[in-house]
Amino acid sequence: xxxxxxxxxxxxxxxxxxxxxxxxxxxxxxxxxxxxxxxxxxxxxxxxxxxxxxxxxxxxxxxxxxxxxxxxxxxxxxxxxxxxxxxxxxxxxxxxxxxxxxxxxxxxxxxxxxxxxxxxxxxxxxxxxxxxxxxxxxxxxxxxxxxxxxxxxxxxxxxxxxxxxxxxxxxxxxxxxxxxxxxxxxxxxxxxxxxxxxxxxxxxxxxxxxxxxxxxxxxxxxxxxxxxxxxxxxxxxxxxxxxxxxxxxxxxxxxxxxxxxxxxxxxxxxxxxxxxxxxxxxxxxxxxxxxxxxxxxxxxxxxxxxxxxxxxxxxxxxxxxxxx
Ligand SMILES: [Zn+2]
Numbered sequence: 306x307x308x309x310x311x312x313x314x315x316x317x318x319x320x321x322x323x324x325x326x327x328x329x330x331x332x333x334x335x336x337x338x339x340x341x342x343x344x345x346x347x348x349x350x351x352x353x354x355x356x357x358x359x360x361x362x363x364x365x366x367x368x369x370x371x372x373x374x375x376x377x378x379x380x381x382x383x384x385x386x387x388x389x390x391x392x393x394x395x396x397x398x399x400x401x402x403x404x405x406x407x408x409x410x411x412x413x414x415x416x417x418x419x420x421x422x423x424x425x426x427x428x429x430x431x432x433x434x435x436x437x438x439x440x441x442x443x444x445x446x447x448x449x450x451x452x453x454x455x456x457x458x459x460x461x462x463x464x465x466x467x468x469x470x471x472x473x474x475x476x477x478x479x480x481x482x483x484x485x486x487x488x489x490x491x492x493x494x495x496x497x498x499x500x501x502x503x504x505x506x507x508x509x510x511x512x513x514x515x516x517x518x519x520x521x522x523x524x525x526x527x528x529x530x531x532x533x534x535x536x537x538x539x540x541x542x543x544x545x546x547x548x549x550x551x552x553x554x555x556x557x558x559x560x561x562x563x564x565x566x567x568x569x570x571x572x573x574x575x576x577x578x579x580x581x582x583x584x585x586x587x588x589x590x591x592x593x594x595x596x597x598x599x600x601x602x603x604x605x606x607x608x609x610x611x612x613x614x615x616x617x618x619x620x621x622x623x624x625x626x627x628x629x
Contacts, residue, residue, distance in 0.1 A: 306358050309527070309535065310483065312459055316358035318345035320379055323435065325496075325532045328379050330355065331487060332362055335459030339369040342478065342487055343531055344383035346439035351383050367391060372456065372463075374489025374531060375475040376400040378436040385441045395456060396447040397467065399474030404444055410437070413503045421568030421621050422597055430590035450476065463487070466520060470513025471498045477520070484526035486539060491516065492528060494536045497549050501598025502605050510550060510606040517543050550603070557603045558626065561613060566623035573600035 308314050312334045317327040328351075331342040345351030359366065370393040373381050384394060410431045418424040431437060450456075450465040456478070457463075463478040468491040478487040490498045500513050525539040536542065553576070560575045561567060573596040574585040580596075582588050588596070604624050607613045615624050 306361050309529065310485065313461070313485070314358075314362055315529070315535070316355065318351045318354045318383075320346065320435075321350060323379070325379065327532065329529065329531055329533075329535075330358070331529055332358070332364065333458045333461060334362060334364065337368070338458065339364050340372060340456065340458045340463075341369060341387070342372045343374055343380040343489065344371065344387060346379055346435060347382035347386060347441055348439045351439075352386055355383060355387065370456075371395065372478065374477065374487075374491075375472040376404055377472065377490070378440040380489065380531060382436075382439050382441050385443050385445055388445045392445070393448045394445050395450050395465075397465075397474035397476045398449045398451070399469070400472055401447050401449060401474070403473065410434075416503055416505075417570075417594070417597065419620065419622055420597060420601055421570030422594070426590050427594055430594065434591065461485075466523075468516040468520060470500055470509055470516045473507065473509070473512070475516075479520075479523055479525075481524070484524055486520070486523065486525045486528050488528050488530045490531045491520070492539070492542055492546065493530045493532055494528075494542060495533050497546060499595060499599065500550075500602045501595065502602040503598055508605050508609050510602040511609065514547060514550060517547055553599075553603050554607060557600065557607060558612065561624055561626050566616065566618065566625040568621050568623055569601045569604055570597050572604065572624065573597040576600060 306314055306316055314332045316330045316332060318330050319327050328343060328345045330344060333340040345355060367389045371384050372395040373384060414424050414427050417427050452465060452467045454465045455462050461480050463480050466477045466479050468475050468477050471490045475489055475491055477489055477491050500510050502509050521543050528536050528539050556576055557572055560572050578596055580588060580592050608615050613624050613626055615622055
């Protein structure tokens with residue numbers, strides 16, 4: 306536990322077996338109600354770390370509300386184990402609708418198959434996916450927040466800032482007078498937030514880059530991210546993240562410039578990934594799934610931008626440069 310600003314604390318909730326290592330849960334204490342931002346997975350090791358931290362901070366859970374930045378299980382999963390009868394759980398509408406309409410992994414597996422991914426391998430891998438095993442047991446009543454609405458905790462006034470990209474409804478918190486930005490998984494340091502696309506209509510990378518532009522106008526002294534370390538150089542990190550995706554877009558175009566029409570899975574196999582492995586074939590299936598989702602997000606962006614085209618060939622979506 307560490308105090309970052311007066312009455313604003315960070316708890317590190319361990320995420321075993323994850324390259325993310327831990328989730329940062331932020332606890333804001335006040336004489337009236339407390340606020341916990343993001344919670345961890347619904348598993349005992351996370352619950353134990355959370356309970357130990359709350360005890361150390363002398364937090365009365367019956368006077369505590371929650372803000373969850375997005376629907377992923379490492380942020381949302383534990384909240385149902387922590388809420389009291391009086392807790393408000395602040396959340397966003399797009400992710401709430403995704404939770405409501407969730408029909409299991411099958412539609413995503415079918416979509417992955419259409420993009421060249423071996424479906425049976427993926428189905429087997431997803432059964433042990435942490436989001437599947439350690440998601441919320443039930444969904445508490447959610448108080449849906451929109452852009453600009455505020456949550457007041459003690460001296461802090463946090464504004465909700467909608468930042469779609471990592472998920473459709475991802476929302477950050479901004480404290481303008483203290484210049485604090487609680488970033489969720491929108492802006493991370495050392496690692497780049499995962500931007501994936503697993504359905505036909507959205508353009509998540511477009512959303513993500515627009516969201517980066519939108520927050521770049523904010524005056525920020527300290528960034529409190531959902532994972533890894535706290536940092537200060539907000540604007541420089543935004544520029545790096547934008548540059549990272551520009552390079553990825555160029556890389557995808559470069560791969561397609563070799564000629565043949567290729568599936569997203571085939572493109573992903575040729576992109577460069579920050580994964581310690583000898584070859585694409587040696588990647589764990591879960592990593593191939595992440596990589597392919599990222600490749601689809603970049604190909605979708607290029608396609609919507611009119612830079613590449615897509616066709617169906619024998620039931621598989623294939624991409625090519627415009628003139629091929
Ligand atoms: Zn996360």
